[in-house]
Structure formats: C-alpha cells, structure tokens
Amino acid sequence: MKRFNFEGGNFAELAKNYSVDGSKDKGGELGTFARGAMVPEFENAAFDGKAGDIKVVKSQFGYHILKIEKQIGSSKVAKLAYVEKTLAASSKTQAAAYKAASNFLADVKGNDFAKLATQKGLKVAVADRVAATQGFAAGLDNPRKLIQDAYAADKGDVLPEIYTMSNAYVVARLTNVSPKGTLSLADVKKEIEPMVRNAVKAKLLKEKLVNAGKGNIDQVGAKLARPVSPVQNIVFANPVIPGVAQENALVGSVFGSQPGKLSAPVQGERGVYVFSVDGFTNPAPIANMFKQKEGMLLSLGQRSLGAAFQALQDNAQIKDNRVKFY
Structure with a gap:
C-alpha cells in the first residue's frame, strides 16, 4: 500500500x-x-x-x-456494544401480580397453602426463627409489617393482608410458634440432625483408629490407607491447623501430650485425628509483664460489664412489646 x-x-x-x-x-x-x-x-x-x-x-x-495495491486474506469484523438498562415492572405487570396475590389470599383459606401455591405456579419460601424485633427475613426486603402481624396471629393462620416488597407481593402463613424456654426434640431435630450424624461418624472413625493398633503414626496411616501430613509451628493461642480448619480440641490435645508418643483419637470439627508430637519450642519470655497485666484487666473489665448486663436482662421479668409499635 x-x-x-x-x-x-x-x-x-x-x-x-x-x-x-x-x-x-x-x-x-x-x-x-x-x-x-x-x-x-x-x-x-x-x-x-x-x-x-x-x-x-x-x-x-x-x-x-x-x-490499495493488494489485499491478503479476508476476515469479518463485528462491532459490539453493551447497553445496560434497569428493568422495572410496568403498571400492567404489577396489577396482574397483585390480582394473582389477591385471588390466592381469597382461595387459600381452608386449603393447603403449599399445595395451592404449587397449583397456581407461585413460589413458596420459608423464613425460619424470625424474632419479634427482627428487621429482616430471608427473601424479604421490607418485612416489618409482616413480622408484626405474624406475632399477633396463631399457628396456622394466613396473615390478613398482601405485603408489598420492592419486587413482589407476599401472602404469608404462620407455620409454627416456638414457645419460650427449652425447645422440644421435634422443634430442634432438623437443626441438630447434622451434628448427630457427625457425632456417630466420629464414633465409628475413632473405633477404626483404635483398631488400627499401636506403633508409630506412619504405620497407622499405612493400615488405614491415609496420608500422614506434617504440620509445623502450631501455636496454642491460635488453634488453626493450616489447610484444614480451626480445631480447638486437637490443638489443646497436642499441647497436653508427650513428644514421640502416638495420641489417642481426637474428635475435631472436620474429622477425627491421631498425631505424634516431635517436640515443643518454648516461647520468648514476655518483656513487659505490667503491660500484659494491664491489658488483661482492661479486657476482663469490659467483659464483666457486658456479662452483668446480660445476667440482669436474662433474669428480668419484663415482657417486650416493642413488636406492636415498631
């Protein structure tokens, strides 16, 4: 050219x-x-x-x-542009959604809430353990009025109105009321089931480790076909195992063991462990004990004030009625 x-x-x-x-x-x-x-x-x-x-x-x-003397080859060129625009529901869409919510509220009384919602193609969501003064709930951006009405209703009631959120209309039903005090097994079963499963698994793993026999840790790892991982520089004040998790029970057991001795199985948060300590290194001596003592006293003072207030709050016979007004 x-x-x-x-x-x-x-x-x-x-x-x-x-x-x-x-x-x-x-x-x-x-x-x-x-x-x-x-x-x-x-x-x-x-x-x-x-x-x-x-x-x-x-x-x-x-x-x-x-x-232009000569052109070699050919290629197609495309120009791209990104256009961003916030989408908002039109008044017609809002009116249709409100009508669907109104029809559902009228039809649901005396019917199965979840089944009717499924038949009408509506989304069903659950907000668990909502406190009276709570200002939020899962999936709801403006739930205060809904929470107030829920605390004035009885178990099984469909709340009396349609609640307006920023991008939805909500019809709600009170599925459960948790009494004050210790909850029944049925109320906590769903929450504690994973912990119980882990406890049972841990028990089986501990038995398996015990049955692996004595000897050094490499022999135990070979019998169980598990790798033995070296861990260095564990600090009692920071009970984190690098690459694993925070394991308070494991680190506490490490600092209470004897070097060169295979440990008993220890149940932790992420698994069951056996270990053998190579040795301990004494920390450097504290240069200024006065500053350490001063900091500890300050921390204990702050904690004691909070603990005292919490004790007064727990033992006070005061009924909290703020949910009725806020």
Whole structure:
C-alpha cells in the first residue's frame, strides 16, 4: 500500500516530493498491515475498499491519499456494544401480580397453602426463627409489617393482608410458634440432625483408629490407607491447623501430650485425628509483664460489664412489646 498527502500523477514521485509522512522516502510504501495497526479512519478506508482503489481520508494527522495495491486474506469484523438498562415492572405487570396475590389470599383459606401455591405456579419460601424485633427475613426486603402481624396471629393462620416488597407481593402463613424456654426434640431435630450424624461418624472413625493398633503414626496411616501430613509451628493461642480448619480440641490435645508418643483419637470439627508430637519450642519470655497485666484487666473489665448486663436482662421479668409499635 502507498500513501501521500497531495494530488498528483506518479504516486511514488509525488510521495517523495510532497508527503510529510515517514514513508515518503519509500515512495509512500507502507507494506502489509493488519487491523489495529492504523488509526480507525485510515484502517476503515483500507479494509473496506478493494485492490486498485484510491481514497482520500481525513484523520487526526491530516489528509491522506492512499492507494490499495493488494489485499491478503479476508476476515469479518463485528462491532459490539453493551447497553445496560434497569428493568422495572410496568403498571400492567404489577396489577396482574397483585390480582394473582389477591385471588390466592381469597382461595387459600381452608386449603393447603403449599399445595395451592404449587397449583397456581407461585413460589413458596420459608423464613425460619424470625424474632419479634427482627428487621429482616430471608427473601424479604421490607418485612416489618409482616413480622408484626405474624406475632399477633396463631399457628396456622394466613396473615390478613398482601405485603408489598420492592419486587413482589407476599401472602404469608404462620407455620409454627416456638414457645419460650427449652425447645422440644421435634422443634430442634432438623437443626441438630447434622451434628448427630457427625457425632456417630466420629464414633465409628475413632473405633477404626483404635483398631488400627499401636506403633508409630506412619504405620497407622499405612493400615488405614491415609496420608500422614506434617504440620509445623502450631501455636496454642491460635488453634488453626493450616489447610484444614480451626480445631480447638486437637490443638489443646497436642499441647497436653508427650513428644514421640502416638495420641489417642481426637474428635475435631472436620474429622477425627491421631498425631505424634516431635517436640515443643518454648516461647520468648514476655518483656513487659505490667503491660500484659494491664491489658488483661482492661479486657476482663469490659467483659464483666457486658456479662452483668446480660445476667440482669436474662433474669428480668419484663415482657417486650416493642413488636406492636415498631
């Protein structure tokens, strides 16, 4: 491709005589270039034309006269643009949603709430353990009025109105009321079931480790086909096993063991462990015991104030009625 900046006859001669471009000494010859090498105006003229075309182009550098001598290959170029726009429900959509909620509220009385919602194609969600003064609930962005009405209702009641959220209308039913005090097994079964499963698994694993026999830790690992992982620089004040988790029981057992002795199985948060301690390193002596003591006393003082207030709160015979007003 050749380029020069003035009109004339012989392209190469005119480029040498009149062009101010760096290619003037080569007769305006630019060689072969790909997209992205030139300014957009020049590039578009070169790639949108065909061999033999002579074009005049204006860019930020001035006017250019270019002759397309040859084009090699071909490629399709696509221009992309991202347009972001917030979508909001129209008044027609809102009216249709409110009508569906109204019809559901009218039909649900005396019917199975979840079954009817499924039949009508409505979403059913559950918010567990909602406190009276709570200002939030799972999946709801403005639930205060709903929570107030729930605490005025009885178990099984469908709440009396349709609640408006930022992007939804909600019809609610009070599924359960938890009495104050110790909960029954049925009330906590769902919550404690994973912990019970882990406890049973831990018991089985501990028995398996005991049955693996004595000896050193490498022999136990070989019998159980489990890798033995070395862990260094465990600190009692920071009971975290690198790459595993915080394991308070395990780290406490480590610092209560004898070096070189295979431990008994220890149940932790993420598994059951056996270990053998190579040795302990004594920490550096504390340089200023007065500052340490002062910091501990300050911390204990702050904790005692909070604990005293909590004790008064727990033993006070005061009924909290804020839910009725806020």
